[in-house]
Every structure is written in C-alpha cells, then in structure tokens.
C-alpha cells in the first residue's frame with residue numbers, strides 16, 4: 001500500500017483543471033470511511049467529503065460494533081474512523097458537497113468547451129466534478145455514502161426513490177453497489193441496508209472492493225501476510241496483498257499500540 005494522492009490534470013479536453021482523484025467519497029460515516037480506507041489502500045487516489053451530520057452522533061453509546069466489548073462513544077468511534085481514513089492517505093475535507101456533475105458522459109449533463117452541454121457521449125471515460133463552498137475537485141468515480149442526503153445528485157440521472165414509508169430518498173443499486181449511472185456507486189444506509197453501523201461499514205468495504213475490481217480486475221484481497229507466505233504455496237503475491245517481514249510486523253504492532261494508547265489516554 002502506498003499513500004494515495006490526487007493528481008492535478010485537465011479534467012477533460014475542454015478546459016477544467018482541478019485536483020483530480022480516482023475516487024471521491026461523499027459522506028464520512030461508517031460506510032464512507034470504510035469505503036475510503038479500502039480504495040486508498042488499493043492505491044486509488046481518494047478524497048472524502050463530510051459535513052459532520054453523521055447519524056451515529058445521535059446514538060448515546062455504540063455497543064454492538066465488534067471489537068469494543070463495553071462499547072465506545074460515537075464521537076470517539078468517528079474520530080478513529082476518520083483518523084484511519086487520513087492515515088491511509090486520503091484527503092479529508094470537512095465540507096458538504098453542494099453539487100456534482102459529470103463531463104463526457106451519458107448519465108447526465110455533458111459539458112463541452114465554452115460551457116455548452118450535450119447529452120451525446122463518445123467516450124466511456126467519465127470525469128465527475130464536485131463542488132463545496134470552499135473548493136472544486138474532479139474524480140473518475142464516486143461513492144455516495146451520504147445517508148440521508150441525495151439532493152446534490154440531481155444533475156445526474158442516478159435513480160433515487162422514496163424509502164417506504166417515509167419521505168427519505170434511497171438509491172437502488174445492483175447487488176455490488178453500482179448505481180444506474182456508470183461510475184457512481186452507493187454504499188451504506190442510503191442503499192436501504194440495515195440501520196446498524198457495522199453493517200453499513202461492511203457494505204462500504206464491499207462496494208469499495210467492487211469499484212477497485214472494476215478498475216483493476218486482477219485485484220485479489222487487501223491482506224497483510226507474513227513474508228514468504230505465498231512462497232510456501234509456490235504462488236506469486238496476488239494483487240492487493242502485502243507481505244511483511246518479522247521486523248516490520250513488530251514495528252507496525254508497536255506503532256499501532258502507541259497510537260491507540262495515546263488516543264484513549266486523552
């Protein structure tokens with residue numbers, strides 16, 4: 001795993017020049033954070049936007065997330081999740097996405113030189129442009145994990161439908177998290193998964209793996225294994241897997257313990 005960063009490139013042949021990512025994740029709850037950790041660890045340049053209205057903050061104490069035997073305060077859980085996202089190299093912005101549009105695409109508005117638009121598409125390469133009040137970025141793929149907000153999707157033709165019986169809009173996807181707009185994925189509660197943090201985090205990881213394999217079909221698993229593990233099976237190390245030495249393993253263990261001790265001492 002290497003640090004995932006944006007590149008700055010012209011968003012399409014026409015004009016735009018913004019920081020450009022492989023993946024933009026909208027929403028920093030359990031689903032979005034989990035998805036971002038997976039895409040960044042797969043070396044896809046990832047940016048995450050979060051406007052700090054996570055539904056988990058309404059919980060008094062999170063007691064059913066595996067690994068915290070006596071539970072954890074939702075604020076602490078989200079701080080840890082977002083620290084994880086930063087640690088793997090994502091850019092994280094505490095800013096709500098206000099608009100999302102697409103260049104060179106057949107699932108919404110197509111922008112051409114001079115600001116003209118068309119619905120024709122001659123290419124399968126999509127570039128999405130996201131705006132917040134503070135910045136504009138471009139991304140090749142989007143993961144929407146913004147329960148229960150979808151208004152920024154209006155310029156695209158992503159299907160949204162009311163979740164029975166309430167007024168909240170959800171996003172139908174295929175079983176792997178792809179929406180009906182090419183390049184746009186959706187994860188977490190916004191796809192009508194169960195209303196539990198661990199389920200939504202798992203779904204975020206699952207959808208991220210779908211996206212990663214859409215980009216890199218040979219991607220196997222995000223695993224860290226002892227050095228020589230695949231030698232013993234007479235196999236090449238599969239894509240996504242990292243082998244580490246005994247020394248590296250010790251260093252990672254020590255660092256992980258120090259960071260967690262520091263976090264919970266504060």
Ligand SMILES: Cc1cc2nc3c(=O)[nH]c(=O)nc-3n(C[C@H](O)[C@H](O)[C@H](O)COP(=O)(O)OP(=O)(O)OC[C@H]3O[C@@H](n4cnc5c(N)ncnc54)[C@H](O)[C@@H]3O)c2cc1C
Nearest residue numbers: 027029030031053054055056059096097188189195196197
């Ligand atoms: C009162 C209450 C108590 C709960 N208690 C528990 C519990 O004890 N245990 C449990 O497992 N689950 C609990 N849940 C459920 C849990 O909070 C959700 O299942 C989980 O948080 C959903 O995860 P998510 O990532 O899909 O969505 P969310 O956690 O809601 O994250 C979505 C994020 O998207 C962001 N966002 C929205 N629009 C934008 C935008 N335009 N730009 C950028 N960011 C945006 C929001 O700020 C939000 O942080 C509780 C929920 C509630 C309401």
